[in-house]
Amino acid sequence: MSGKAVVITSGKGGVGKTTTTANLGVALALEGKSVVLLDADIGLRNLDVVLGLENRIVYDIVNVIDGMVDFRKALIKDKRVEGLYLLPAAQTRDKDAVSPEQMRKLIEDIKAEFDYVLIDCPAGIEQGFLNAIVGADEAVVVVTPEVSSVRDADRVVGLLDKKGEIPIENISMLVNRIRMDMVRKKEMLDVSDIEELLRIKVLGVIPDDESVIVSTNKGEPVVLNGKNHLAQAYRDAAGRILGREIPFEEKHQGFVGTVLRFFGLAE
């Protein structure tokens, strides 16, 4: 079997790459896929704490690349969801501990045995970024509706395409932390604005929601227990990774929606 490697990237830091990786991973595993979440942010390990698996780390990615252990031995199995595994980053090494060629080989090896490898890319466009994208078949660019984030996302899309690593048709964006109240007041860029500016397809739209902070505090990705609109937004994005045609969520339904639409405040 040959799986698919998807890199979660953004350029700008702090837009939610790690949270996105964790939630998409859980959602894909809940769909019955076997998924390895690979933390490529060497030296700034975080995916483990977001997933609540920080106490179970024995080996990390650098141990695997150095040939100390087989990658299967380094994987941490998530006991909450069948088929979900984490390959943690090294915390005490730096980004030069891994070369692009070693990374490509590792991802090939994992893809031979799993359906999906989701790579959590470090911020920036330096060596760590280059290592994270080298083995990926597809890219998800996480972008928040802010000028700095959109600008950096555009730069990343340009780099992915230019390096010939990931063709533009395999790049999509996940719009994170959108606030519909501000969009309605025309004080925030809407998904269509960002789409028009970046000219790539939209994989998902995640509303700004404080439950993400609560879930990170606990180390439980929202998709795990959530039946709310936030969890649904991640599940929809994961469904689109699987190639399903899923319509984007209706923002307002019922009477409230009718009233808002009457006044031109909702679509």
Add this chain to the structure above:
Amino acid sequence: MFDFRRIFGLDSGSKKTAKERLRLVLIHDRTTISQETLEDMKRDLIAVISKYIDIDVSDLEFRMEAQDEKVALVASIPIAENKEVIKGA
């Protein structure tokens, strides 16, 4: 107090500004020509045009500009005043 202009969407809001600024920034970012190259090109162009007409270099404008979905190189080259401008006539 309610801001009725805003509630009824009459006020365009800051997103319009964000979008317009981003549009220009992205066009600039996507243009692979560096500022250095742009300056070199500007210098060469001045030299060529000056062979034929006297131009006012101090008021010269030279920039990349967004025109619909394309990037254009826009140059505004004022001809020097009170001079016999056409050199080869």
